[in-house]
């Protein structure tokens with residue numbers, strides 16, 4: 296699978312480890328047949344959680360199991376087969392199927408969230424879960440037809456909802472968002488603390504793309520709105536599916552043209568320019584934690600820094 300940007304190599308959730316086999320979704324009775332095949336690998340998703348086996352040296356892994364009676368009562372999604380060694384498979388590998396229960400599992404050592412363990416899963420487990428979670432999140436809030444309000448039905452192996460009243464088809468949504476490492480003329484990095492962040496948490500700026508807007512225009516608009524700066528040299532670095540609940544984070548570097556920072560106080564609590572030395576010093580002093588390892592935000596910061604940054608692993612959002 297070609298990669299457009301090489302800067303953020305092996306970004307979590309962004310490796311092409313799953314051959315989705317979209318062609319199979321319209322096969323008659325695909326799900327019933329897979330649910331009686333003992334070779335099928337079922338991943339159970341309960342709300343935002345899935346069962347995870349604690350790792351030894353290889354890190355944690357997603358629990359898969361053969362189908363069992365009752366799976367057909369859940370929302371069942373055909374996910375595809377694992378890609379072996381970089382190329383699409385011939386479709387002969389075991390099929391991955393998600394069985395989704397919309398009610399949240401109790402948080403335990405076993406039932407974890409993708410945010411918690413995503414960075415430590417192997418590429419296939421991460422790709423399987425990120426696809427399952429994204430589609431599950433969409434089903435959770437799209438039970439009714441946006442045209443006529445009737446309850447819709449699941450179709451095409453979990454990838455479509457169909458309205459029985461007007462026969463309209465509805466497809467899973469992805470909401471693009473831009474996320475950008477803004478640097479100044481001295482190559483310092485701008486970090487901000489959003490409202491509701493952990494008191495030491497800071498990250499790069501981000502925001503949703505609006506209708507009718509290009510990605511580069513969204514970068515420029517968000518930076519202007521949030522910190523009052525004009526940017527130039529907007530460069531794409533990579534992108535990451537982020538199913539919390541349904542984003543695609545598209546990562547950029549951008550250069551500030553100078554001028555003074557003016558915070559948008561309704562959204563931002565603090566803004567600061569960091570040199571590399573200042574970033575390390577603030578972390579060492581316990582005054583700063585940057586975005587967790589699972590996120591493209593962390594990788595954008597590390598891309599600017601020039602290597603891994605050791606930061607306490609905290610959730611930026613206060614809950």
Ligand SMILES: [Zn+2]
Pocket residue numbers: 440441442443444445458459460461462463
């Ligand atoms: Zn309808």
